[in-house]
Amino acid sequence: MLNEGILVNQIDPTSDRAVFRQIADQLRQAIESGRLREGEKLPSEAELIEHYSVARMTVRQAIQELRNEGLAVAEHGRGVFVRRRPPVKRLASDRFARRHRKDGKAAFLAESEAVGARSEVDMISVSEVRPSKEISDRLGTGSDQTVVSRSRRYLRDGHPVELATSYIPVDIARGTKIMEPNPGPGGIYARIEDQGHTLERFVEDVSTRLPTREEAKLLNLTSGTPVFRLIRTAYDLQGAAVEVCDTIMSGDAFLLSYELPAH
Amino acid sequence: MLNEGILVNQIDPTSDRAVFRQIADQLRQAIESGRLREGEKLPSEAELIEHYSVARMTVRQAIQELRNEGLAVAEHGRGVFVRRRPPVKRLASDRFARRHRKDGKAAFLAESEAVGARSEVDMISVSEVRPSKEISDRLGTGSDQTVVSRSRRYLRDGHPVELATSYIPVDIARGTKIMEPNPGPGGIYARIEDQGHTLERFVEDVSTRLPTREEAKLLNLTSGTPVFRLIRTAYDLQGAAVEVCDTIMSGDAFLLSYELPAH
DNA sequence: GAGTGGTCTAGACCACACT
DNA sequence: GTGTGGTCTAGACCACTCA
Numbered sequence: 001m002l003n004e005g006i007l008v009n010q011i012d013p014t015s016d017r018a019v020f021r022q023i024a025d026q027l028r029q030a031i032e033s034g035r036l037r038e039g040e041k042l043p044s045e046a047e048l049i050e051h052y053s054v055a056r057m058t059v060r061q062a063i064q065e066l067r068n069e070g071l072a073v074a075e076h077g078r079g080v081f082v083r084r085r086p087p088v089k090r091l092a093s094d095r096f097a098r099r100h101r102k103d104g105k106a107a108f109l110a111e112s113e114a115v116g117a118r119s120e121v122d123m124i125s126v127s128e129v130r131p132s133k134e135i136s137d138r139l140g141t142g143s144d145q146t147v148v149s150r151s152r153r154y155l156r157d158g159h160p161v162e163l164a165t166s167y168i169p170v171d172i173a174r175g176t177k178i179m180e181p182n183p184g185p186g187g188i189y190a191r192i193e194d195q196g197h198t199l200e201r202f203v204e205d206v207s208t209r210l211p212t213r214e215e216a217k218l219l220n221l222t223s224g225t226p227v228f229r230l231i232r233t234a235y236d237l238q239g240a241a242v243e244v245c246d247t248i249m250s251g252d253a254f255l256l257s258y259e260l261p262a263h
Numbered sequence: 264m265l266n267e268g269i270l271v272n273q274i275d276p277t278s279d280r281a282v283f284r285q286i287a288d289q290l291r292q293a294i295e296s297g298r299l300r301e302g303e304k305l306p307s308e309a310e311l312i313e314h315y316s317v318a319r320m321t322v323r324q325a326i327q328e329l330r331n332e333g334l335a336v337a338e339h340g341r342g343v344f345v346r347r348r349p350p351v352k353r354l355a356s357d358r359f360a361r362r363h364r365k366d367g368k369a370a371f372l373a374e375s376e377a378v379g380a381r382s383e384v385d386m387i388s389v390s391e392v393r394p395s396k397e398i399s400d401r402l403g404t405g406s407d408q409t410v411v412s413r414s415r416r417y418l419r420d421g422h423p424v425e426l427a428t429s430y431i432p433v434d435i436a437r438g439t440k441i442m443e444p445n446p447g448p449g450g451i452y453a454r455i456e457d458q459g460h461t462l463e464r465f466v467e468d469v470s471t472r473l474p475t476r477e478e479a480k481l482l483n484l485t486s487g488t489p490v491f492r493l494i495r496t497a498y499d500l501q502g503a504a505v506e507v508c509d510t511i512m513s514g515d516a517f518l519l520s521y522e523l524p525a526h
Numbered sequence: 527g528a529g530t531g532g533t534c535t536a537g538a539c540c541a542c543a544c545t
Numbered sequence: 546g547t548g549t550g551g552t553c554t555a556g557a558c559c560a561c562t563c564a
Binding site: 527528529530531532533534535536537538539540541542543544545 | 546547548549550551552553554555556557558559560561562563564
């Protein structure tokens with residue numbers, strides 16, 4: 001099945017703009033205008049070579065450009081397709097409100113239910129580690145002190161969307177279910193409060209970047225998907241940091257919503 | 264000047280891993296281990312071709328991979344360099360606090376001063392437009408109503424870092440300095456309060472993605488730099504939306520910090 | 527087996543930066 | 546001018562998908 005109808009213009013070989021960029025421009029235009037919809041197949045390399053009368057490397061460069069921009073994904077043996085966007089999950093600023101813990105729900109589960117998504121957690125591991133300076137600074141622990149580290153991966157409807165590692169001072173975690181893979185109803189925040197550390201506020205530091213190769217693998221990210229890096233610090237009523245959570249979130253799967261006071 | 268000392272291993276042509284990926288792996292390792300520092304020059308294509316005994320397209324693919332990951336940038340005629348990271352600016356959650364407006368400062372200026380950066384604003388334009396649904400939904404205006412649109416670009420130490428467009432209902436903006444390029448001391452939030460709309464809170468919706476070509480051009484972004492998209496809605500004491508600001512921020516130049524209550 | 531994209535070679539000419 | 550990366554050609558063989 002040919003799908004060259006989307007290609008209207010010819011190439012101007014005398015133009016300053018490189019031929020492969022002109023080809024990319026036309027394909028991009030087809031995508032952005034909606035002539036090619038999400039999940040639809042782009043013309044094959046052979047079709048583009050024929051249509052534009054150029055070498056294969058030239059059309060491959062054009063396609064590479066679209067892939068780098070996150071507009072297209074290639075599937076070996078099948079073709080190149082307009083990238084599908086996953087449904088976006090909105091994380092509201094009350095997502096760590098105590099009422100969710102009172103319900104016996106951890107934050108991620110509570111959030112997912114709100115949009116009717118099926119959520120799972122896997123790759124849970126608990127250990128004691130010497131945290132990076134970024135973490136120990138926030139926890140206020142000495143640079144040589146160990147802390148309890150809890151790593152896990154979250155999945156939404158079977159797709160991995162988030163990697164998280166929590167760090168908790170040993171004097172809070174030791175001897176509690178925080179040391180176990182399943183920390184019980186309400187998650188670790190409920191356990192921290194059980195220990196007498198009533199939570200008062202969280203600070204979230206949000207940045208964005210492209211994933212490392214490791215992160216891309218674990219989150220199944222196609223090229224052209226950035227991630228959120230979110231470092232959350234939990235403070236108790238005394239103003240002491242009781243947990244730091246370092247999170248990598250698939251950038252196309254989340255919208256973070258925050259409320260700021262004007263006063 | 265040769266700089267092949269960083270390349271320790273040879274290529275295994277029988278490996279499952281493509282040759283260009285193995286070359287990329289070695290260069291990546293050199294960068295991540297610090298053997299190649301920020302701003303340092305990678306071996307030239309000619310050196311890599313010689314060192315690994317491969318075709319030029321193979322080393323170019325390796326370098327392309329690093330560029331896509333945001334680890335390296337190519338400069339035509341000069342070489343390929345380890346990407347430099349700009350200093351990160353932390354935006355605290357009190358950045359729209361009234362005290363900053365009382366000082367006669369708009370938010371961006373107040374923030375920049377805090378880190379000793381020189382800040383400028385350019386490309387200011389004011390017009391009346393029919394906003395997108397995304398905007399009109401937040402403003403609560405009808406889909407056919409026009410609103411006042413204020414666009415501008417922010418620069419830090421001479422480098423563009425942020426594009427912003429504010430949308431204000433015409434009944435608030437008309438006849439005020441909001442319609443002028445320079446809205447006066449304290450920025451447009453001060454003018455909105457002058458009109459009797461005391462600000463109570465803001466809601467910021469943060470997402471991340473790769474820039475469009477247009478955004479990359481205006482923000483001077485190298486491939487491999489995502490952007491923050493931040494849509495801020497300002498509410499007055501009556502709970503009415505009085506402004507929506509649609510912002511694109513260079514993802515490597517900002518860290519967004521927010522405070523969440525635990526109750 | 528036919529069609530698809532993935533990898534790799536061996537050239538060519540060009541544009542830009544430096545000295 | 547020399548060295549650098551940018552573009553482009555014309556092939557080759559391979560791996561994957563689907564009928």
